[in-house]
Amino acid sequence: MAEHSTRIRSITGSEDDGWGVHYRAQAMQSAGEDVTILSVGDHDFTTDQRIVDACKDSLDAGQHHYSPVTGGVDLREAVSARITERTGVTTSQDETIICPGGQAGLYACATLAINPGDEAIIVEPYYATYAQTILAAGGVPVCVATLPEDGFQPSAAAIAAAITSKTRMILINSPQNPSGVVYTRETLEGIAAACRDHNLWLVSDEVYESQVYDGEHISPRALEGMTDRTLVIGSMSKSHAMTGWRVGWVIGPEAAIASLADLFLTMTYGMAPFIQNAALVGLREGGQGEKEIAALYRRRRDRALQALSKSAKLKVHAPAAAMYLLIDVRAVSASGEAFANALLDEEKIGVMPGESFGASAAGHIRISLCTEDDKLAEACARIGDFADNWSAA
Ligand SMILES: Cc1ncc(COP(=O)(O)O)c(C=O)c1O
Helix, strand or coil: CCCCCHHHHCCCCCCCCCHHHHHHHHHHHHCCCCCEECCCCCCCCCCCHHHHHHHHHHHHCCCCCCCCCCCCHHHHHHHHHHHHHHHCCCCCHHHEEEECCHHHHHHHHHHHHCCCCCEEEEEECCCCCHHHHHHHCCCEEEEEECCHHHCCCCCHHHHHHCCCCCEEEEEEECCCCCCCCCCCHHHHHHHHHHHHHCCCEEEEECCCCCCECCCCCCCHHHCCCCCCCEEEEEECCCCCCCHHHCCEEEECCHHHHHHHHHHHHHHCCCCCHHHHHHHHHHHHCCCCCHHHHHHHHHHHHHHHHHHHCCCCCCEEECCCECCEEEEECCCCCCCHHHHHHHHHHHHCEECEEHHHHCHHHCCEEEEECCCCHHHHHHHHHHHHHHHHHCCCC
16 A cells, blocks of 8 residues: 655644544443433533524525635734734734634644754643644644643743744643643743744734633734734634634735635635534624523532532643533542543543543543533532542552
8 A cells, every 4th residue: 555644643643632532432321321421512502593494595595606825805804803802902804714613723733834854832631622722733842831829821931942943833822731720920921032032933822712701801912013023822612612614814914815715725625614604693783692501600600610620639730711621630649540540441431531632630530511511510519529529549
């Protein structure tokens, strides 16, 4: 058989990425066992019916054709107006490209910034695809750890210290998955200064910006001198419960967006018009459902925190944002994976081992809030009891 490229081989056949526990939970569920799966960041409810209807209407109206590779004018205008309103940075549609989900945007930005062998700094714990995304673009991921003791707030000095002559970009994610941390202005100012000093791209993954419960989300693109070197990733997956629709965007300088359009020409050749029309309805009506979705996750966060607070052994990093809780299990197990496997075997609850998000979340587990309130609270109480009574020996 003809060979696979070195680049593709860099992302295939990687060692267990932590999804092993999840796949086992799914297999047990399929075999008829009563398993509660708290591992995935996907809503337990469907997309707002008005968005669904807009898609159906577009299909019925014959919108079955190619659309501009950058995304339709109306949707780009709606996204750029949203960014202008939320960040105060006047943003035009030429600084906006629509893509199939935030993940496609992440890959495209890495491809824009990185030459083969260049380094990209990512902050641990990180969203599970980050290292692979950098590798897929031919780059070398360089991890900078954040500490549980600092509530996983990054140190701009540690990030700056990781910069070498090969560094081309820094990838950050605030509000953050899995920790729920919202970067402070001071952190972002420090990271922005490092980018300016070393002429780097800052890729800012803001797919959770609509789900902030404590503190304030600041887009680093709005900081002084950053508009020309920041690429913002946005998405409707989390904000509008549209994970399966694949609608995201990248915001950046016009020339960068033009280059991304050339890249997407070779990949997606544009997005489905009926999906874009549906997305437009979601954005236009003042963020239909967006606030309700954020309120729901805030309520679930509070219930989960309350249930977990009864445990003598677990320590929870109360998330300021997003749809997850990162739980410190080190009082009973140095390995989040060992704890997650035992929890699945004995309590039939599936969670993500912290190690899947990088070494700095070792000894943690992540649960998602994408389960109905009472069931979630009950599962959290059982996780607490399990930890209090479990001995890893
Ligand atoms: C931090 C982060 N970035 C990007 C994504 C990808 O989102 P999308 O569905 O928009 O591709 C996710 C999905 O979980 C995420 O958690």
